[in-house]
Amino acid sequence: MKLQELMQAYRDGDSVAFTEFYARVAPRIRAYLRSLIRDSTTADDLLQQTFAKLHAARHGYVQGADPVPWLYAIARRACIDELRRRRRAHVRLGRPGEVLPDVEAGLSGTAVGAEENEAFGAEDRERVLEASLTRRSRGRLPKARAALMEANRKAMAGLTDAEQGLLRQLLNRFT
Numbered sequence: 001m002k003l004q005e006l007m008q009a010y011r012d013g014d015s016v017a018f019t020e021f022y023a024r025v026a027p028r029i030r031a032y033l034r035s036l037i038r039d040s041t042t043a044d045d046l047l048q049q050t051f052a053k054l055h056a057a058r059h060g061y062v063q064g065a066d067p068v069p070w071l072y073a074i075a076r077r078a079c080i081d082e083l084r085r086r087r088r089a090h091v092r093l094g095r096p097g098e099v100l101p102d103v104e105a106g107l108s109g110t111a112v113g114a115e116e117n118e119a120f121g122a123e124d125r126e127r128v129l130e131a132s133l134t135r136r137s138r139g140r141l142p143k144a145r146a147a148l149m150e151a152n153r154k155a156m157a158g159l160t161d162a163e164q165g166l167l168r169q170l171l172n173r174f175t
Helices: 003-011 015-037 040-060 067-087 122-133 135-150 153-157 161-173
Strands: none
Touching: 003 015, 003 040, 003 067, 015 040, 015 067, 040 067
């Protein structure tokens, strides 16, 4: 039986046709995924995702069309999704489960009333930034982190983008 006929029978609900279709096509799709991802465990997971997506979209199969290019496209998209998921940065500003307050910001991007409500002053900010840039002060970084964790969100909003980025890196490094 040709793959087109097997796919059509599977589309119509024949589970035996799917079993044969899977046996004939899965090794090629798995090899393709493995060449893309270079990890056999992840390739196996992506193979299952590919066939799950095929199952969900099987009613869109055009009768008589070769299903293999369609299956390769599904596999490729599943692989791209996996690679994107891996690349995403996980930025954590607070502790797990901690709800951070909303901060009202002005047009300049600084928190409204930030100067009056800052938990630490400009001297402290400068000291923390300077300490993070020198290797000799690595022993003081946990103290700086503790001071930053106590600082409220409004104080963070008063910093420049570069200072906020550096402070976030410090917080993430020690959490």
